[in-house]
Amino acid sequence: xxxxxxxxxxxxxxxxxxxxxxxxxxxxxxxxxxxxxxxxxxxxxxxxxxxxxxxxxxxxxxxxxxxxxxxxxxxxxxxxxxxxxxxxxxxxxxxxxxxxxxxxxxxxxxxxxxxxxxxxxxxxxxxxxxxxxxxxxxxxxxxxxxxxxxxxxxxxxxxxxxxxxxxxxxxxxxxxxxxxxxxxxxxxxxxxxxxxxxxxx
Amino acid sequence: xxxxxxxxxxxxxxxxxxxxxxxxxxxxxxxxxxxxxxxxxxxxxxxxxxxxxxxxxxxxxxxxxxxxxxxxxxxxxxxxxxxxxxxxxxxxxxxxxxxxxxxxxxxxxxxxxxxxxxxxxxxxxxxxxxxxxxxxxxxxxxxxxxxxxxxxxxxxxxxxxxxxxxxxxxxxxxxxxxxxxxxxxxxxxxxxxxxxxxxxxxxxxxxxxxxxxxxxxxxxxxxxxxxxxxxxxxxxxxxxxxxxxxxxxxxxxxxxxxxxxxxxxxxxxxxxxxxxxxxxxxxxxxxxxxxxxxxxxxxxxxxxxxxxxxxxxxxxxxxxxxxxxxxxxxxxxxxxxxxxxxxxxxxxxxxxxxxxxxxxxxxxxxxxxxxxxxxxxxxxxxxxxx
Numbered sequence: 001x002x003x004x005x006x007x008x009x010x011x012x013x014x015x016x017x018x019x020x021x022x023x024x025x026x027x028x029x030x031x032x033x034x035x036x037x038x039x040x041x042x043x044x045x046x047x048x049x050x051x052x053x054x055x056x057x058x059x060x061x062x063x064x065x066x067x068x069x070x071x072x073x074x075x076x077x078x079x080x081x082x083x084x085x086x087x088x089x090x091x092x093x094x095x096x097x098x099x100x101x102x103x104x105x106x107x108x109x110x111x112x113x114x115x116x117x118x119x120x121x122x123x124x125x126x127x128x129x130x131x132x133x134x135x136x137x138x139x140x141x142x143x144x145x146x147x148x149x150x151x152x153x154x155x156x157x158x159x160x161x162x163x164x165x166x167x168x169x170x171x172x173x174x175x176x177x178x179x180x181x182x183x184x185x186x187x188x189x190x191x192x193x194x195x196x197x198x199x200x201x
Numbered sequence: 202x203x204x205x206x207x208x209x210x211x212x213x214x215x216x217x218x219x220x221x222x223x224x225x226x227x228x229x230x231x232x233x234x235x236x237x238x239x240x241x242x243x244x245x246x247x248x249x250x251x252x253x254x255x256x257x258x259x260x261x262x263x264x265x266x267x268x269x270x271x272x273x274x275x276x277x278x279x280x281x282x283x284x285x286x287x288x289x290x291x292x293x294x295x296x297x298x299x300x301x302x303x304x305x306x307x308x309x310x311x312x313x314x315x316x317x318x319x320x321x322x323x324x325x326x327x328x329x330x331x332x333x334x335x336x337x338x339x340x341x342x343x344x345x346x347x348x349x350x351x352x353x354x355x356x357x358x359x360x361x362x363x364x365x366x367x368x369x370x371x372x373x374x375x376x377x378x379x380x381x382x383x384x385x386x387x388x389x390x391x392x393x394x395x396x397x398x399x400x401x402x403x404x405x406x407x408x409x410x411x412x413x414x415x416x417x418x419x420x421x422x423x424x425x426x427x428x429x430x431x432x433x434x435x436x437x438x439x440x441x442x443x444x445x446x447x448x449x450x451x452x453x454x455x456x457x458x459x460x461x462x463x464x465x466x467x468x469x470x471x472x473x474x475x476x477x478x479x480x481x482x483x484x485x486x487x488x489x490x491x492x493x494x495x496x497x498x499x500x501x502x503x504x505x506x507x508x509x510x511x512x513x514x515x516x517x518x519x520x521x522x523x524x525x526x527x528x529x530x531x532x533x534x535x536x537x538x539x540x541x542x543x544x545x546x547x548x549x550x551x552x553x554x555x556x557x558x559x560x561x562x563x564x565x566x567x568x569x570x571x572x573x574x575x576x577x578x579x580x581x582x583x584x585x586x587x
Binding site: 095118147150 | 243267291349371
């Protein structure tokens with residue numbers, strides 16, 4: 001990490017305005033420049049081209065499973081339905097009701113102990129490739145119900161989570177940012193089924 | 202017939218029945234599971250169907266139980282106000298008013314008039330927001346896609362107003378024991394009036410779109426009839442009660458805070474079916490808009506809160522304070538033992554009580570009517586399960 005440049009804000013590689021930038025992944029918050037992770041790719045081999053095509057298509061058409069549990073569900077509906085935050089323009093055209101037809105499970109709301117096994121069952125019913133976005137504090141880590149006798153302290157104890165969106169509830173813009181981060185993550189996946197480490201060299 | 206609550210898949214029971222036409226049909230157990238697009242949250246219904254007709258319905262709740270009432274016992278009164286936002290998450294401002302009002306009633310505090318009118322104003326705005334969600338999602342369940350887009354877009358204006366006022370779109374944490382937290386920022390009241398002007402036009406459009414729609418009328422008129430005696434016997438409150446002809450609105454019959462000075466015209470309809478319940482909500486939105494204007498006109502000057510000590514220790518005792526939620530009577534029964542933490546804070550949740558009529562109501566209806574009826578009860582599972 002470049003400690004001298006830490007905290008200077010948006011870092012641009014000089015001379016690249018409007019041109020392609022290499023596909024680098026941020027290794028820390030100091031290097032996160034929104035929007036620069038999706039630069040033009042350099043496709044060198046057939047495998048690269050296949051991987052890019054597959055991931056490009058998958059990332060642009062993520063269909064969420066309608067799994068709203070509590071208050072975050074209202075913000076999820078607002079981000080999908082309100083005209084300012086239309087989620088359909090990012091590819092999430094429909095919220096599928098059946099897990100068999102969905103790619104992304106947005107866990108929006110508190111997961112309580114009674115709901116835990118149902119959550120796992122729904123996740124197992126989703127076909128590969130699938131991703132999980134944990135929305136809100138209750139899904140991330142238990143949230144304000146940290147000392148309750150009946151809440152699961154974070155859904156990552158039940159299902160593997162790809163993106164965490166903090167907030168209580170996260171604004172629709174935050175959820176959209178989470179979906180964009182998921183898009184970046186999908187672009188870096190390998191050709192095999194999900195589970196491969198995207199950052200392995 | 203004992204119902205097995207752990208069955209998740211459909212299966213045919215061996216009971217065969219002879220119907221009037223001599224057709225033998227089997228009873229089928231259908232699970233409208235906790236994950237369902239139309240159950241308005243994590244409600245599970247175990248339906249016993251005979252063909253397409255529902256003959257028995259068992260609601261199973263508890264999929265969102267977070268132990269809120271136990272949590273209240275471990276938080277001070279001011280900390281506890283935040284948790285009421287998550288109970289009925291479509292109307293957090295009003296839920297906070299109930300908890301803060303219960304504490305004030307226990308301590309014998311009379312909040313300043315400006316605080317009362319601010320609470321009325323934001324409460325009515327919150328009621329409009331909640332009814333917008335209720336109407337939008339109900340129409341989505343019934344099959345229309347446009348109204349939810351319109352209602353959520355209209356609701357964004359209220360969310361912006363709340364964000365400017367309280368800092369958050371809907372987990373607002375705005376009420377305090379003794380008053381409210383902030384006064385209006387500069388220009389907030391003007392923005393509120395501008396939004397109300399715009400909203401009244403949107404409401405007219407929504408009325409034309411929804412109430413005149415033949416498919417909606419065919420789907421909801423005559424469906425899910427509740428007669429007034431049944432409604433009172435089940436303890437229903439809110440639009441479910443007023444749509445059956447019972448004139449009971451806590452803002453009128455048990456006025457509290459600024460409702461003692463501002464008159465509310467309750468919306469009462471006689472039909473008692475799903476169409477009437479939806480119509481009550483739409484008319485209540487117009488009534489709430491009128492009340493907001495009255496509150497803005499009559500907003501008194503003055504302090505927004507009384508000085509209360511930081512460590513609030515109400516005296517020993519118990520009290521019950523209820524407000525009119527968009528779903529009905531939302532109240533808190535607060536028992537205090539003299540310390541900062543309440544001994545018991547019981548939430549009287551309107552959706553919990555309103556849900557109890559569901560087995561009775563669904564019997565005899567078809568499967569698609571079930572969706573229309575559940576939507577018209579406007580249950581919020583955060584309120585049911587706490």
